[in-house]
Amino acid sequence: MARRGRFRGRAVDAEVDAFLGLRYAEPPFGPRRFAAPVPTDPADDCPEFGPIAPQSARLPGAPVWRPGDEDVLTLNVWTPSTPGGPWPVVFYVHGGAYAFGSSAQPDYDGAALVRAGLVVVTCNYRLGFEGFGHVPGRPDNRGLLDQRAALRWVRENIAVFGGDPDVVTVAGQSAGAASALFLAAWEPVRRVIAHSVPNRCYTRGFAQRVAEWIDTATPESAVASADALVAAQRTGPLSHDPVLFGPVADALPMLRPDVDALLCHTDVEYRLFQEVGTFRPPADLAALGRAWGIPEHVVAAYAPLPDAHVRLAGDFVFAEPTARLADAHGRAFLARFTRPPAWHTADVPFSFGNLDGADFLIGGPAGAEERALSRRMLRAWVDFCATGDPGWTGVRHWGDEVPSRREAWRGVDLSAPVDHPVSGTGARPPRPAP
Template sequence: MDALLTTTSGQVRGTRRQLPGFDSFAFLGIPYAEPPVGPLRFAAPQPRGRWDGVLDATMPGSTPQRRPFADVTTIPEPSVPGDDILNVSVFTPDPGAAGLPVLVWIHGGGYLAGSPASPWYDGAAFNRDGVVTVNLSYRLGHQGFGTVPGAVANRGVLDWLAALRWVQDNIAAFGGDPSKVTIAGQSAGGGAVLHLLALASGQGLFRSALSASGVTRTLSADEGRRRAERVARAAGVPCTLEGFHSLTEDQLLDAQAAAVPEVTGIDVLRQAVADSAIPSPVVDGEVVPTAPLDAFASGAGAGVPLMMGAADDEFSPMARAAASDLEPLGNLGALAALGMTPDAAVRYAEANADAATQGAVRLAGRAVTDAMFRTVVPLVAQHRDPETTWAYRWSLPSIASGLAEHCHDLPSLFDCLSAPDVDAFAGAEPPQRLADELHGAAVRFVTDGDPGWAPWGGTRTARTLGQDVRDMPGAFDSTNEAVALRGA
């Protein structure tokens, strides 16, 4: 059954879905900006003009992703062709309601890939629990984050901000309250949340923030220029606005990939720790005035409740591909090869005895995980009000790998355990109790600003979600020595 609503750009037609015990209305692929093509390709997002008639929002909108991380991601991430890639999908329990809390989801994918059309991100369970959900699409790779001389920087960041302004202007039509918006995301999407929390231009567009496996990596202006020059050389064009405009989408994607050095073995881990293979927001002094951690140290986002978490072995499987390099080095040698000092390696191995007892591959994988993801939690928390900061640890091992990996908390966060591909790592009967815990916490946080467990506080407490559920003081202290590896 169709449903009609009116936005600032015109009418949209969505779908009423009758699910067990509740209804959910889906409005898919609603444009919030003009298509970023032609002269708008490397420009700031332009507000969407009005359309005639009724926009069909019953099918997924076009996605920026053209080349999925098919070989490394566990998330089903469909690519939908088309130029109208700056769009949002809205899931609401009742378009006729008023004042419902709103979750705005920003997908991950290393700022290179990912899809807001993933079935894992369907807002049905949040709708069941009285929350309107918005999934936003943004420019990726060099088009979204690469430095282009003569063009505005951080176009992907500007896309996030434009989508959030659309939410402010339109979400009431879907039953949501623009004063009750929580921004949320995972991996690069979690990084987007932390960047938005740090930006003065983002304040007032949301009241709380949820970052799962978030990253805080930024590039300096010089690093951004050097990366752009490598992409231009790989494409055989001048590093100018005209040069990049001359490239087709496929040519730009090819050059973007060719600009990253091909490495093997332990160098893959070093490259990952240094984040040298992915684009990132650039500290340009305007759109992104300063790096998030520096902004938080100056008090940015201090009054905004923040819930954040990470998994115990986010990128640990990456180390298995380097096993032949790591195993001969032993535990301490493997850590030294990643950049730890001898004393720090000893302390890290002691603090991560569960991984150390399984050998150099497991311990090195944990170190990479910590340097990239888990250290973010204490580094951000130490600059914030400890009573408005909540943390969690995902510790449930996959039945396939025995590791609590990157993305494996997402089906529980969205309470979508029957979604495609979840059984590949969680088994035929994933633990509903953990979905009840994590999804329930997210609903409470979006609704009331408190997930329902002890905040970070002076004891650096996090709720751990694994074979059992408990609150653990000092839950991320084992990451301390990995801080030195960040950006190595």
């Protein structure tokens, strides 16, 4: 058993203690469903991960959501077992298209980062319609509000675990990276790590159109009807990449100049989605460009490239937006993850030091070269969290240096929020009561 103040967790090993499933807000169901999070005191005993948010995903090595699980607003702390500190803190927000995933995924185990000198915090938050669906009379972006409540809990309580509340880095990948930008815009955040920031915000009109097809009677029916709506997107822009939920906002926030920033994207982001079957591009590259509003000259620049569809989509949604954040900030550190398969999320196990069991994400079993790369990437994270400097100038390549494809994007506006039409099927369910 491990103890910090009144909290009782478990010893991971001789160097790391874990406190898992600490409640930071009341269960967001019953009369609190679709409302802003209500802060609460966590239980004293916290040896296991809490339940995950409603979703249909079944991810390798991760728990699944079970109907009836309600205490889903929890966080986890990994901290050095030896006295000392205060240590820098990294508060990590998981990705998953704002619709799936959890802090209990093996990729996000914080033990290796703790051994290198950090306190690590991860959290669960509301996903899908529960977290980002439009409900008249209720706040939008409830998932972001959950994250904000968790971050405030960290600032108020992390000293008990040896963390420094004045040296907190907010980090995330994909949807978690965009979430980190919102948190940095709302809260007094010192540093940000953002990997593969998606160029995806949504108009209120889009959110309202999606809501017309969601059965909100129960969390189960909301998940099921959202899955059905995703499957129904067989024509139009959403047929190529049917992501229905995310922040309702005019644009992603820019990073403040006083916030230290470490940004990263992978070389061929969308190859992952092609591999798992969620990216369904048309055979005609120009048709994909027209559907997403990508200018013809950009599409033409990609046409000769191998895997032109996945490269065009990945750069449009993730790589170019991430690089532009670095440009706008002026002193951000930018990295490109190019080690094959160099697809979306392949960089996460390397940064956390969790290569064992990540064979699919990293393209096979980890050998000596992979472990050496992981040590370098993990060290960069730790140094950045502690000092604001990961240890390089210019653009860092994690893997072989590859040519940039940025020139074609110069002058192209990527800031407009998604406002696509939505194709449903069957009868619309009753609208939710406010």
